[in-house]
Amino acid sequence: MKNSHRFFRNTDCEYFPCHKTRSPERFNCLFCFCPLYFLEECGGNYVILDSGVKDCTTCLIPHTPEGYDYILGRLKERFAEIRAGSPRED
Incomplete structure (x- = not known):
């Protein structure tokens, strides 16, 4: 997969890959730092x-090509809850 707005691989990073993967x-x-960490x-x-x-050592969601869509979907859900006046997650 090419580097794009949905996927980027930095094989020059000294930590690549930062999680075990096959x-x-x-x-x-x-998403080097997962935007969902605070949920x-x-x-x-x-x-x-x-x-x-x-x-989150064993989580690979943000590090898969499909992770982009998952993360954006979860963020949209949470933003909709906030706009609707749902209580904050602590």
């Missing part, structure tokens, strides 16, 4: 550490 050619670096329930594969920090 398909480094499909590893998307676009209480992001839909990803994470654990909450004793310190309260969300550990």
Whole structure:
């Protein structure tokens, strides 16, 4: 897949790939930091550490070509909830 607004792979990064993957050619670096991290329930594969920090080490959602659509969909849902006056996620 070519680098585009939906997909970017930076093989020159010293951390590439930053998560274990069987398909480094499909590893998307676009969301190096996941925009869904601050959602209480992001839909990803994470654990909450004793310190309260969300550990997303095993989550690959933002690093797949399909992750772009998933993340934008979740953000649109959350923005719609905010506009509708839903309580904030803490």
